[in-house]
Amino acid sequence: MTMHRLLARQIRQLTDESGRVDMTRLGELVGAAYEESDRDRRRTDRAITLMIEELEQTHKRAEQDLLRAREFLDSIIENIPIAVFAKDARDSRYILLNRAGEEYYGMPRDEMLGKTPEQLFPDDVARFVDEQDRLVVETGSPMVLEGHRLKVGVNGRDRVVNSRKLLVRDSNGAPQYLVGVIEDVTERITNEARISHLAHHDALTDLPNRSAFSEALAERLEQAQEASTSFAVLSLDLDRFKDVNDVFGHPVGDMMMRAAAERLVSEADGAFVARIGGDEFMILMPDDIRREDVLSLAERLVEAIGKELEVDDYLSHVGLSVGIAVYPNDGVDAATLLANADSALYRAKREGRGRVCFFETEMDRELRDRRLLQHDLRLALEQNELLVYFQPQARMDGEIIGFEALVRWNHPTRGFVPPDQFIPLAEENGLITEIGEWVLRQVCREAASWPRPLQVAVNLSPVQFQAGDLERSIHQILLETGLAPTRLAVEITEGVLIGDFTRALNLLRRLKALGIRIAMDDFGTGYSSLSYLQSFPFDKIKIDRSFILNLEATPQSAEIVRAVLSLAHALHIPVVAEGVETEAQRAFLEGEACEEMQGYLIGRPGPIEQYFGLIGIKVERRLYA
Numbered sequence: 077m078t079m080h081r082l083l084a085r086q087i088r089q090l091t092d093e094s095g096r097v098d099m100t101r102l103g104e105l106v107g108a109a110y111e112e113s114d115r116d117r118r119r120t121d122r123a124i125t126l127m128i129e130e131l132e133q134t135h136k137r138a139e140q141d142l143l144r145a146r147e148f149l150d151s152i153i154e155n156i157p158i159a160v161f162a163k164d165a166r167d168s169r170y171i172l173l174n175r176a177g178e179e180y181y182g183m184p185r186d187e188m189l190g191k192t193p194e195q196l197f198p199d200d201v202a203r204f205v206d207e208q209d210r211l212v213v214e215t216g217s218p219m220v221l222e223g224h225r226l227k228v229g230v231n232g233r234d235r236v237v238n239s240r241k242l243l244v245r246d247s248n249g250a251p252q253y254l255v256g257v258i259e260d261v262t263e264r265i266t267n268e269a270r271i272s273h274l275a276h277h278d279a280l281t282d283l284p285n286r287s288a289f290s291e292a293l294a295e296r297l298e299q300a301q302e303a304s305t306s307f308a309v310l311s312l313d314l315d316r317f318k319d320v321n322d323v324f325g326h327p328v329g330d331m332m333m334r335a336a337a338e339r340l341v342s343e344a345d346g347a348f349v350a351r352i353g354g355d356e357f358m359i360l361m362p363d364d365i366r367r368e369d370v371l372s373l374a375e376r377l378v379e380a381i382g383k384e385l386e387v388d389d390y391l392s393h394v395g396l397s398v399g400i401a402v403y404p405n406d407g408v409d410a411a412t413l414l415a416n417a418d419s420a421l422y423r424a425k426r427e428g429r430g431r432v433c434f435f436e437t438e439m440d441r442e443l444r445d446r447r448l449l450q451h452d453l454r455l456a457l458e459q460n461e462l463l464v465y466f467q468p469q470a471r472m473d474g475e476i477i478g479f480e481a482l483v484r485w486n487h488p489t490r491g492f493v494p495p496d497q498f499i500p501l502a503e504e505n506g507l508i509t510e511i512g513e514w515v516l517r518q519v520c521r522e523a524a525s526w527p528r529p530l531q532v533a534v535n536l537s538p539v540q541f542q543a544g545d546l547e548r549s550i551h552q553i554l555l556e557t558g559l560a561p562t563r564l565a566v567e568i569t570e571g572v573l574i575g576d577f578t579r580a581l582n583l584l585r586r587l588k589a590l591g592i593r594i595a596m597d598d599f600g601t602g603y604s605s606l607s608y609l610q611s612f613p614f615d616k617i618k619i620d621r622s623f624i625l626n627l628e629a630t631p632q633s634a635e636i637v638r639a640v641l642s643l644a645h646a647l648h649i650p651v652v653a654e655g656v657e658t659e660a661q662r663a664f665l666e667g668e669a670c671e672e673m674q675g676y677l678i679g680r681p682g683p684i685e686q687y688f689g690l691i692g693i694k695v696e697r698r699l700y701a
């Protein structure tokens with residue numbers, strides 16, 4: 077018989093020498109042992125209960141965590157802006173689709189879930205999808221499509237997508253699900269294409285721009301170097317386009333520019349035409365084209381642009397000048413070719429516009445010379461190389477009434493550079509504002525010192541009207557020098573009014589209000605002088621010297637002079653005849669009641685010292701005062 081070790085020990089302890097067991101004491105000990113054992117069991121039971129409760133709670137928490145994680149993942153999948161789907165790998169039936177998927181496919185998921193591609197999509201799309209599914213299931217490899225174009229997307233629009241599809245197997249390794257994502261990148265690709273287009277095209281005409289032209293030229297140079305071919309670069313400039321903007325305003329100017337660009341493209345025989353800014357274009361001609369073909373194309377372009385442009389109800393005439401440089405004769409790199417095509421264009425414009433000029437080496441010299449002159453002109457003011465000459469103006473009986481001030485440049489090495497040469501340069505680089513102000517200050521200071529209060533006339537360039545504060549500067553100079561405004565006349569050409577007409581007109585009105593006289597110079601040489609006479613009350617009209625020069629030679633000149641005089645008389649505007657060199661010219665003008673004259677007959681432009689007598693200064697007084 078087996079006995080619990082504790083009971084055996086207690087019986088041993090309670091057995092005396094005679095072998096008798098103290099049963100009472102044993103009963104007490106056994107009872108105590110049972111009680112202790114009951115307590116232990118109860119403690120164990122409680123511990124087990126607690127453990128079970130803890131386990132249950134842990135399990136519950138784990139289940140809740142799992143649920144939350146699932147909800148979290150579901151909400152990510154639902155809200156991700158990329159279409160996500162899952163299909164049964166055996167029959168391609170859709171079993172999951174998120175919101176972006178609904179948008180992508182263009183149908184609610186209730187209509188899609190449980191259906192196969194054949195039941196959902198047009199035949200060609202369904203075939204394509206099935207084919208992909210089959211491949212993924214058969215090979216087990218994921219399918220990746222980047223920038224894939226769907227000719228007609230599943231929801232009826234052409235789309236571009238990035239998509240991935242992969243196979244999920246069950247625990248036995250059998251195909252279970254096909255899981256896929258589809259990102260619709262149509263918008264992004266369209267935007268990228270639009271940005272790239274904008275970067276390479278001119279916004280107004282949609283022609284390639286300067287940067288696209290540079291790239292095309294670099295590419296062409298590379299090809300031509302490799303293949304030893306030649307090609308031509310044409311530099312084009314629309315003549316008188318500024319007038320179109322000035323007369324009709326910019327919106328119509330823009331339409332005209334588009335129309336002109338279309339004409340260039342349609343006449344260019346597929347050559348690369350780019351608009352590189354303002355009214356400038358460049359053309360890259362095909363390889364190995366013969367010189368005479370380049371010329372004939374350029375002439376066709378000039379002719380096409382020269383035809384009347386009609387946009388809405390507006391008609392205008394612009395022209396085209398073209399400069400041509402040919403690779404490799406006129407340059408083997410882009411910079412030289414472009415510079416030489418520009419030199420040829422400059423010559424074409426100088427020769428009267430509407431022309432075509434091929435580059436010649438001597439033009440390069442001319443251009444470099446111009447640049448040098450422009451550089452020297454910047455220093456001319458600082459180095460006191462500019463001076464003012466005065467040419468007398470008189471009544472027809474010879475009485476001197478004033479002078480025209482004419483600027484001169486005494487260049488340190490070239491000698492006297494004619495204003496016809498350097499004034500346009502100064503207008504180009506904006507120096508004319510500074511030079512004009514300097515001339516005005518010199519002239520006013522000089523005239524203010526004359527004993528006789530004679531008139532003095534100063535030429536103002538159109539650029540001075542556009543830039544800076546001309547009114548303030550004239551006002552300031554008059555105050556500074558003390559010359560009465562009524563003694564100052566400003567001579568302007570119609571170029572002043574062709575720019576910003578309203579601004580120029582307002583400025584002229586304010587100058588006139590100061591007491592300054594305003595003369596219209598070179599009358600008859602422009603083509604809208606007459607309309608300008610209507611807009612502003614000029615104090616004088618100066619008939620251009622070309623008409624006076626030809627007075628005796630061509631009867632037409634005499635008729636023009638008569639007509640101008642009679643028009644001016646009708647408008648009560650006095651006329652000054654420019655360039656009067658002979659007594660016969662003077663007599664004719666006097667006979668036609670011309671009021672004033674200027675020209676070599678009265679006196680050539682010269683330093684004021686030459687005319688001291690006329691302005692009332694005794695030579696001795698000026699020299700020794």
Ligand SMILES: Nc1nc2c(ncn2[C@@H]2O[C@H](COP(=O)(O)O[C@H]3[C@@H](O)[C@H](n4cnc5c(=O)[nH]c(N)nc54)O[C@@H]3COP(=O)(O)O)[C@@H](O)[C@H]2O)c(=O)[nH]1
Nearest residue numbers: 482483495496515535536537597655656657674675676681
């Ligand atoms: N904006 C400014 N323009 C100016 C200034 N100074 C001159 N100019 C303009 O330069 C052009 C050429 O001027 P210039 O060489 O001085 O010629 C003037 C006269 O010398 C010339 N002239 C005068 N009389 C005769 C003549 O009998 N025969 C003949 N062959 N030439 C003659 O005419 C020019 C004056 O022209 P205009 O100004 O139109 O009255 C010229 O356009 C100047 O305007 C300046 O400071 N600022």
